[in-house]
Structures are given as C-alpha cells and as structure tokens.
Amino acid sequence: MRLFLLVLLFVTMTKSEILQVVKKSERIMKPMGFESLVSTFNSTREARRSVVSGGLFSIVSFDNVxxxxxxxxxxxxxxxxxxxxxxxxxxxxxxxxxxxxxxVTPSCGGTVTTNNTYFINTGFPATVSGPLMCSVTVNKLAGASELYLEFTNFQIAGPTLGDCTNDTFTVTITGSTSSMTVPILCGNLGNQMYYIDISKATGPFTLKFNLGSTTFARSWKIRIVQFKTGDACAAPSGCSLYFRDPSGTVETFNYNMGQGELINNICINVCFQLQPGFCSIMLTENEFMLSGIAPNDCTEGDYLLANGQRFCGDTLGNGMLVVNQTMSSGFLQIQVCSGNTNPDMDLGFKLNYTQLPCPSSVG
Structure with missing residues (x-):
C-alpha cells in the first residue's frame, strides 16, 4: 500500500515536490527497497522514462498521443x-x-489550445434552440499545415433553395494567403469531414454557428485536429475530403439520407487514397440529382468533374463511372461543384466507390 501511494504521488507531483518528499522520507524509502520502486515504474513499456536527481528516482513521462x-x-x-x-x-x-x-470538449466562447478536441453545443447531447451565436477560437499549433474537422454530429436548420438563410456554420482562417476557401455550411452533415489548408495562415481560426429563430432542434459535435505536413492522416494539398478505405460511400453535404438539399456555392476536391496495386476507382450511382441535363449539359453550375468531363442531371452517365489516376501521387481526385441557386431543390448525390486494381496486377 505504501509503495502504491508513493508511485501515485510521484506521477502527479512536480520535480521540486518530489525532491522534498525524498529528503523528508529517506527512512521510509530505504526499508521498502528502492529496487521495488524502480521495478514498478519499469513495468510499463508505454511510458518513456526520464531521470531526476542523479538517477535516484525514475519519473514516468509519456507522449500526448x-x-x-x-x-x-x-x-x-x-x-x-x-x-x-x-x-x-x-x-x-x-x-x-x-x-x-x-x-476535451470546448463549447461556446471557448479557446482551443491543444490538439484533438471536440467542439460541442452547450449541454450536448441535448439540443439547443435559436436565435444563438456560438463560436470557439482555435489557436494554430506549431508546424501545423492542415485543419481537419470531423462532423461526428452536425444537425442545424437546412438551406432554402440551396442558401443557408436559417442557420449557418462558418470557418474563418485568419492571416491566410491560401486560395482555399471554406464554404458556408448548414443542414445535416453528420459523419462528414472537411480538410482546410492552414499552411500559409497565422491563426487563430474561428468556428462559428449562427442560429436563426426557426423552430428546430440543433446539436453538434465536431472533432478538431491539426496535422503537420507528412502526417499519416493528413490529406494531400488541395483536398477538402479524403477517403482512405478501398471502398465506401461519398455524399454531397446535407444529403441527409436522401431527405436533404444541395447547398449552393460549394466547389471542392474529393480525393481517394489508392492502395498499392490499385490505379482507379469505380463510382456507382446510389442516388444522383444535380441541376442540368444528363449527362453533360451542366450550364446551371452543378457538376461532378472526373476524367476531364463534367457530369450532371439525374444520372451519372449510365449509372457508373470509372475514374482513372492522372498523376503518380498515390491518390486520385474528382471535383464537385454547386451553382448559386437551387430552385428545384436538387438533392445532390450519394455514390458508392470501389478501388480497381491496375491492369498489370490483374490475375
């Protein structure tokens, strides 16, 4: 019991506090056996040891992973x-x-000073009503080049004819010279994501909800992560969405299980990490509804760009499309854009994707 208490104290105390305890408790420590104390600290392989006071004691430290x-x-x-x-x-x-x-879950008025946090509405998972303005400030971390937002939960009032006139979610990038802009978002974005280039920004960044008076139950929980260039989870430069799995689904914002509406004035690059031995992806239409006349009369502003060709209307070609890799970078991309109006309240799309092996690796 005495050993346990001492170990617990050493883990939570500062260096100066530990040295004071050592000086005052010399008679207690010797009968216990110093080797037993060291053995207790050495029992974890996850902890990285650092030596204090000439090697008399080992204080456990560990990375904030x-x-x-x-x-x-x-x-x-x-x-x-x-x-x-x-x-x-x-x-x-x-x-x-x-x-x-x-x-760590900052809420309205909070400031984010560390990596990997969740921005939540007050009282989450309970909902909130409008009118309300709620924001957090995110300080840029040293060496960060990318801001990643994971919409674990995101439910606010949706658009009207494509415009976010009821509720809005905005991201302000301070001191940025990057050409990448963050669109105004609204509606249901649950399980969506967004990567933002902050390599040329000084920060801080502001994530803000502006909720109108429309009767609606809102809630949100957004994971905030900053990546450095070269981090395993970072997206390629210029990609707003990045999918790493060999198969899955990709949806427009506010698709909302087929009950949503396409948000206006969004133009993003959707990227797919290719697995070794794979060179293309097959997109299969689950639901596809953009303005324009299928397959390629896309003068109204909505389109999916792949293989140098635009697709719009109520079908993706003949219901499927193979997208080929155009660069030797280990990923491929499509572009998805919406126009400045949505009078027909077009839904957007939900597509299934599957990576296809390179021809030389077949068989």
Whole structure:
C-alpha cells in the first residue's frame, strides 16, 4: 500500500515536490527497497522514462498521443492533472495506467489550445434552440499545415433553395494567403469531414454557428485536429475530403439520407487514397440529382468533374463511372461543384466507390 501511494504521488507531483518528499522520507524509502520502486515504474513499456536527481528516482513521462476513450471518443493521453487543467474529462487510462485518456470538449466562447478536441453545443447531447451565436477560437499549433474537422454530429436548420438563410456554420482562417476557401455550411452533415489548408495562415481560426429563430432542434459535435505536413492522416494539398478505405460511400453535404438539399456555392476536391496495386476507382450511382441535363449539359453550375468531363442531371452517365489516376501521387481526385441557386431543390448525390486494381496486377 505504501509503495502504491508513493508511485501515485510521484506521477502527479512536480520535480521540486518530489525532491522534498525524498529528503523528508529517506527512512521510509530505504526499508521498502528502492529496487521495488524502480521495478514498478519499469513495468510499463508505454511510458518513456526520464531521470531526476542523479538517477535516484525514475519519473514516468509519456507522449500526448491519441487514445480510445471509454466513451467511444478519440481522446489524448495526459496525466490526470493535465487533463483537469485542460478542463477535460478522463475516460479510461493509457500509458500503462500512468495516464488518463482525456477528452476535451470546448463549447461556446471557448479557446482551443491543444490538439484533438471536440467542439460541442452547450449541454450536448441535448439540443439547443435559436436565435444563438456560438463560436470557439482555435489557436494554430506549431508546424501545423492542415485543419481537419470531423462532423461526428452536425444537425442545424437546412438551406432554402440551396442558401443557408436559417442557420449557418462558418470557418474563418485568419492571416491566410491560401486560395482555399471554406464554404458556408448548414443542414445535416453528420459523419462528414472537411480538410482546410492552414499552411500559409497565422491563426487563430474561428468556428462559428449562427442560429436563426426557426423552430428546430440543433446539436453538434465536431472533432478538431491539426496535422503537420507528412502526417499519416493528413490529406494531400488541395483536398477538402479524403477517403482512405478501398471502398465506401461519398455524399454531397446535407444529403441527409436522401431527405436533404444541395447547398449552393460549394466547389471542392474529393480525393481517394489508392492502395498499392490499385490505379482507379469505380463510382456507382446510389442516388444522383444535380441541376442540368444528363449527362453533360451542366450550364446551371452543378457538376461532378472526373476524367476531364463534367457530369450532371439525374444520372451519372449510365449509372457508373470509372475514374482513372492522372498523376503518380498515390491518390486520385474528382471535383464537385454547386451553382448559386437551387430552385428545384436538387438533392445532390450519394455514390458508392470501389478501388480497381491496375491492369498489370490483374490475375
């Protein structure tokens, strides 16, 4: 029991506090056996050791890496004290039980100073009503080149004739010289994502909801991550959406299980990471409804651009399309754009995609 208490104290105390305890507790420490204390610290392989006071004691330290929280969220491994200082919630343990999986959830008026947090509405998962303005400020982290937003939950009032006139969600990139702009979003964006180039931005960044007076139950939970160039999870430059799985689905914003409406004035690159030995993807129409006359009379502003050709109307070609890789970069992309009006309240699309092997690797 005494050993357990001392180990717990050393994990949470500062260096100066530990040295004071060592000086005052010398008689207690010697009967315990110093080797036992060191052995306790060495029992975890997840922790990285650093030596204090000439090697007398080993204080456990560990990297603040992502961890899977008991809540199902992706947290960050911190000490209990660090998690408390960040106003986070400890949800499980990490680093061989020396750390806690900390989930940080700033809300209206909050400031994000660390990586991997969740912006939530007040009282989430309870809903909120309008009118309301709610924002968080995100400080740019050293070396960050990309801001990733994962819409774990996103439900606000949808557009009218394609325009977000009721509720809006905006992202302001301060001090940016990048040509990448973030469109105004609204409606149901649950399980969607957005990558934003911040390599030439100074920050801070503002994520803001402006909710109107329309009667509607709103809620949101947005994971905020900053990546450095070369990080395994970073998207290629210029990609707003990035899919890594060999197969899956891609939807326009506010598709909302076929009950939504295409949002106006959006033009983004949708990218797919190709697995080794794969050179193209096959897009299969689940539902496709853009303005214009199928397959290629796309003068009204809505289109999907692939293989140098625009597609619009109520069908994607003959219902399927093979998109070929045009660059030797390990990924391919399509472009999806919407016009400045949606008088027919066109839905957008939901497409299934599957990667296809390179011809030389078949058989």
């Amino acid at each position: 992502p961890c899977m929280a008991m809540s199902g969220d992706i947290g960050t491994c911190y000490s209990q004290r660090e998690c408390t200082n960040l106003m986070g919630t400890a949800s499980g343990v990490c680093a061989g039980n020396f750390g806690v999986c900390c989930v």
